[in-house]
Amino acid sequence: MSHHTITKSPAGTPLLDRTVGEIVAERPAQSRIFQSYGIDFCCQGGKTLREACEKKGVSSESVVEQLEAELRDKPEPGVNPASFPPGELVDHIVSTHHRFLRDELPRIHQMAERVAQVHGPRHRSLVAVFETFEAMAMELADHMMKEEQILFPAIKSMAGGQRVEMPLDGPIACMLHEHDDAGAALAKLRELTHDFEPPAEACNTYRALFAGLADLEADLHVHIHLENSVLFPAARAMQEA
Missing domain, CATH: 1.10.3910.10 (SP0561-like)
Structure with missing residues (x-):
């Protein structure tokens, strides 16, 4: 990508x-x-x-x-996060999207593991769903840690008027690459679940899993968009100024 x-x-x-x-x-x-x-x-x-x-x-x-x-x-309701200054956007991403992931990833993991155990012997795609999700969840946890400990503090420092000596091109390029990996995993999950549509005979956990994956995809798309299209270009512009 x-x-x-x-x-x-x-x-x-x-x-x-x-x-x-x-x-x-x-x-x-x-x-x-x-x-x-x-x-x-x-x-x-x-x-x-x-x-x-x-x-x-x-x-x-x-x-x-x-x-x-x-x-x-349809008039646009509320405040558009893309209009936030970089420091405020960092806070929004952490408090909204990172929090969503920390809340949802363990919940979805538990359901995906259970559904794979119960239904996987007859529907092998559900084992692939669990394996794909588990790998993505581990990468996202590491991704958030690197953002919160390295990149985001540097962006907030610049937004506060401080000079940051660490070049940001490397960390940003790493985050972009990991966003690509997450996007590919989401696309695979959508394919494996037939657009998150459970079969008619699916149990409640099976249905809740697919609904949770759909919500995860929607939130991650907005999350990645705010970073790729708004925050990272703003960070580069501040460092080049």
């Missing part, structure tokens, strides 16, 4: 020629529309809407129509 910093398009740029990352940064609610079409707005946020639609083989006209309808009919 490739990474691009998200830049503001000139006024009047057609929607199809703006990047999906920029669109979501301005209006997070539109991420739901991209998700409904399977368009990646986090790791692939540097693609234009036209490129993203072509890659997925979906009608760009239909996507634009829905985006414009959402803009026209």
